[in-house]
Amino acid sequence: MKILVCITNVPDTTARISFTDGDTKLNKAGVQYIIGPYDDYALARGVELKEQSGGMLTVLNVGPADSEPQIRKALAIGADDAIRVDAEPVDSFFVAEQIAHVARQNGYDLILMGRESIDFNSGIVHGLVGELLGIPSFSPVMKLDIEGGKARFAREIDGGKEYLEADLPLILGCQEPIAEWKIPNMRGIMTARTKPLQVVEPVPTEELTVLQKYELPPAKGACRMIPAEEAETLIRLLKTEAKVL
Amino acid sequence: MSVLVFLETDKGIIKKTSQEAIAYGAAVASATGGTVTALALGEGDASELAKAGRFGAAKVLHAADPRLNQENSLAYASALVQAVGATGSTVVILAKSGIGDAVAARAAARLKAAIVSGATELPDTAGGFSVKRSIYTGKAFATVEMKAPVKIIAIRKNAVDVQAEEGSAAVEVFNPVFGDNDFKATVTGSEKAGTQLSLTDADIIVSGGRGMKGPENWQPLIDLAQALGAATGCSKPVSDLDWRPHHEHIGQTGIKVAPNLYIACGISGAIQHLAGVNGSKCIVVINKDPEAPFFKAADYGIVGDVFDVLPRLTKAIKEG
Missing domain, CATH: 3.40.50.1220 (TPP-binding domain)
Known part of the structure; x- marks a missing residue:
């Protein structure tokens, strides 16, 4: 079985966000980057499935050279090789076209990624790639087993979950608890250094959206404190002042 | 601009998040000159669906194919693309959710549409078409210009104020054509927490x-x-x-x-x-x-x- 896991290189969940260049670029100073947390779940389950089936797992990132520490980490966790499409991701459609291009060339049985990136939170790349390749896509997937070319999986739906079965090839957006995050061990880190990382040029795509500017939310006003012994006052304020009851 | 709104229903009743999507669509249509059609898939009672009119929809296309009772992004996207064609819509509005994003994505790839997920405000249509959206999990916003002829927007809750008024939408039967590719997965079971109010719908x-x-x-x-x-x-x-x-x-x-x-x-x-x-x-x-x-x-x-x-x-x- 050939598995492709797509990862994003994103600011850590605790990062303070600010912008530069007239609010058109993220201020990267002091920002720690990580593999997207949802992508990390996809990677962990991908590695488990590869180990069970004895297949091959390729990790793919669309991003500039800054992404390579995260790609090496994915190799250390258990990916066999890596492809980096050397481009700044412009929008979801651009990223999806790059993933679809790599997938058409190499033919994968299973494509996994996080349910969404944590920088843009669109949650649409798996659907776009699925449509571009003409294969089914599902998200958010929280359990996945593969048996004899068939996937059995659970998907979160509003207020619960749904169990499904479908033939491969498939593309799935993953979330917890599909697997536990894996931490690379020393042997993994050593072997990751010599695993192949291929850098490829992006394919051209049509420009469908253009970023105009970023902005931060307005500062939050002070919190109005209510003494615990007058807790009932809160209900009145929510009715008369905040007007939310 | 003619606007198509994708409805999510729960036991045939229009979800609150979709009521907002209709209100958002109505605001876009009134700013740009056009009408709003809503698309309802699967089981649904005509009198309930007609309530889409209270939020600004002129018409509801209802595809009652029982295979659509199961959430299915492939078939839903096929139906949506056909409804865009049938109504000549150039703007599609959905409520942001797992299924909303999946349908939006697949339809966007087929229509070569500009897609924005997570819109928090109405679009600015003076001189172009740009919309503000949430990024970095709500820690910031981005304003994005949507350039393609067809624009698909998945909106966050509270992106628009909803004011229900008197009104009733005309409900029409809609029969999209599906291919084998639209029903590739088999649902083998589900677990749902009874009558609990859904978090994304809750005020x-x-x-x-x-x-x-x-x-x-x-x-x-x-x-x-x-x-x-x-x-x-x-x-x-x-x-x-x-x-x-x-x-x-x-x-x-x-x-x-x-x-x-x-x-x-x-x-x-x-x-x-x-x-x-x-x-x-x-x-x-x-x-x-x-x-x-x-x-x-x-x-x-x-x-x-x-x-x-x-x-x-x-x-x-x-x-x-």
Whole structure:
């Protein structure tokens, strides 16, 4: 079985966000980057499935050279090789076209990624790639087993979950608890250094959206404190002042 | 611009998030000169679907094929693309959700449409078409110009004020054509938490953290939620500890919510939790630790014991 896991290189969940260049670029100073947390779940389950089936797992990132520490980490966790499409991701459609291009060339049985990136939170790349390749896509997937070319999986739906079965090839957006995050061990880190990382040029795509500017939310006003012994006052304020009851 | 709105229904009734999508579509149509058609898939009662008119839809296309009763992004996207063709729509509005994003994505790839997921405001249509959206899990916003002829927007809750007015939409039977490719997966089972109010649809959420001290102590929180007609949520540690089910987990890697009122009980307010609630209109924090970081993000705060405060709030509500 050939598995492709797509990862994003994103600011850590605790990062303070600010912008530069007239609010058109993220201020990267002091920002720690990580593999997207949802992508990390996809990677962990991908590695488990590869180990069970004895297949091959390729990790793919669309991003500039800054992404390579995260790609090496994915190799250390258990990916066999890596492809980096050397481009700044412009929008979801651009990223999806790059993933679809790599997938058409190499033919994968299973494509996994996080349910969404944590920088843009669109949650649409798996659907776009699925449509571009003409294969089914599902998200958010929280359990996945593969048996004899068939996937059995659970998907979160509003207020619960749904169990499904479908033939491969498939593309799935993953979330917890599909697997536990894996931490690379020393042997993994050593072997990751010599695993192949291929850098490829992006394919051209049509420009469908253009970023105009970023902005931060307005500062939050002070919190109005209510003494615990007058807790009932809160209900009145929510009715008369905040007007939310 | 003619606008098509994708409806999500629950037992044939239009979900609140989809009512907002209709209102959003109606505002776009009125700013740009056009009408709003809504698309309903699967089981649905004509008199319920006609209520789309209260929020601004002129017409509802209803495809009642029973195969559409199961959420299926492939078939739904096929139906949506055909409805765009049938109505000549150039703007498509959906409520942001798992299925909304999946349908939006697949339809966008087929239509070569510009797609934005997570819009928080109405688009600016003076001289172009740009829309503001949430990014970095609510920590920032981006304004994006949508250049393609067809534009698909998945909106966040509270992106527009909904005012229901008198009105009834004409419900028409719609028969999209499906291929084998549209029904590739078999649903083998499902688990759904009974009649519980859905977190993404709820106007009020009461949420608990580790300060609740154990799953057996949830009753005061549930009582308050019931008195308020609210949904219940929880923090990540609580769901990791299995005190509450995973689908209640609110935060960066859980559900993102934007209710009118969010009441946090015994939640310290880690940045990852705040990321899931920062779209809320009003935040109340109850915590015995006055240094809890959540107070900095709150509108109202009570420093006190949740087991003392919660029953008193419930009583105050019941006494009106």
